[in-house]
Amino acid sequence: MIEAVVFDLDGxxxxxxxxxxxxxRELVAERGGHWRPNSQQRLMGMSTPEWARYxxxxxxxxxxxxxxxxxVVDRLARRYAEGLPLLPGAxxxxxxxxxxxxxxxxxxxxRRLIAxxxxxxxxxxxxxxxxxxxxxxxxxxxxxxxxxxxGRLGVAPTACVAVEDSSNGIRSGARAGLSVIAVPxxxxxxxxxxxxxxxxxxxxxxxxxxxxxxxLGKRRVHEAASGDST
Numbered sequence: 001m002i003e004a005v006v007f008d009l010d011g012x013x014x015x016x017x018x019x020x021x022x023x024x025r026e027l028v029a030e031r032g033g034h035w036r037p038n039s040q041q042r043l044m045g046m047s048t049p050e051w052a053r054y055x056x057x058x059x060x061x062x063x064x065x066x067x068x069x070x071x072v073v074d075r076l077a078r079r080y081a082e083g084l085p086l087l088p089g090a091x092x093x094x095x096x097x098x099x100x101x102x103x104x105x106x107x108x109x110x111r112r113l114i115a116x117x118x119x120x121x122x123x124x125x126x127x128x129x130x131x132x133x134x135x136x137x138x139x140x141x142x143x144x145x146x147x148x149x150x151g152r153l154g155v156a157p158t159a160c161v162a163v164e165d166s167s168n169g170i171r172s173g174a175r176a177g178l179s180v181i182a183v184p185x186x187x188x189x190x191x192x193x194x195x196x197x198x199x200x201x202x203x204x205x206x207x208x209x210x211x212x213x214x215x216l217g218k219r220r221v222h223e224a225a226s227g228d229s230t
Contacts, residue, residue, distance in 0.1 A: 001202055002217040006149050006178065007127075009107035011072055011165035011185055012205075013094070014117055015085040016109075017044065017189065023075050024055060027068065039073040044188070045140030047133035048073070048110050073110055080113070089205035094123045104129035106149040106162070106173075107207050108139050129153050133176035141168040143176035150176070163208065167194035174198075176182040179216045181208065183196070191206030 010016045021040045026072040028035045036042075039059060043051045052069035055061045061068055097103065103126055107114050111132045117126035129152040133139035136148055162173030162180045167190050173180040174197040182198035183205060184190045195201070199216055202208060 001159060001221065002101065002161055002179070002213050004102045004104065004150070004155045005105050005155045005161045005163065005213065006104045006153075006173070007094070007145060007163045007166060008169050009105055009109055009114060009117060011044075011169075011188070012163055012183060013087060013090040013121070015087050016117075017166075017185065019076060019085065020072075021081055024051075025071050027071055027074075028055065028059055028061055031061040031063055033062075034042075035059065041167070041188070043135070044166045045108050045172065047108060047136070047139035047222040049134065050139050069110075073113060077116060080116050080120060084117060086121055087205060089208075091121060091123055093205040093208045094126050095133075096210065097208070097213065098126040101213070102128045102153055102155070104131065104149040104153055106131050106145045108133045108145075110118060110134050115128075141171035141174055141175065142164075146173050146176035148180055151176070158220065161213055170194040170197050179214075179220065181212065184209070 007013060025035055043057050048069050052065035055068050056063060056065045105114060105127055107120055109132060114130050114132060119203045131145055131149040133145045136144035138144055146162060147157060150160050157177035160178045162178040164170045164173055164180055165183050165185050166188060170182055171194055179199045180197060200212060
């Protein structure tokens, strides 16, 4: 049985991955760094200290990590204030599932941005728990952020569903023991190994229905009865 649903934020509820990439690229260009072809894929899922350190030390931004983080987060907060880039069906999906299950957010964004995004979307009250990767030692693809979200919900990870868009997010949810629903973005294709970890792949949030969640619950019961955890 599924007892809770845990949403990622960036790329699932808000179309912010392109904004993150744009603002990070801008800072790299401004401060003498060298953006690499795989930088965005590597950054997706990192906690704030992790990605700030990567930009400062690996990409060559001539600022200490804490200043890198402050600049990027401040710029993104201003962009959210100008207009939140909600993804189609995001609010409806949250309200639809929140009417039946407790909800959480497990995001790589700092808590400040999580709060701004959910408040501006008008759905902050729908989430019982919000967790940032900044609260754990390692961001996605490590499982820690999902384990913390499930713990705060008071629900076993195996009784939770994660809704994710990125390869590292899917890996994180699966490693924590959650059933993962992938809602991938065409601009950031999933790695084959991550795609294989998703229990369900959807084209968009309009397809994220109660029936999909209930179907995953039935699958979990069958796996438990048969002793198959794959």
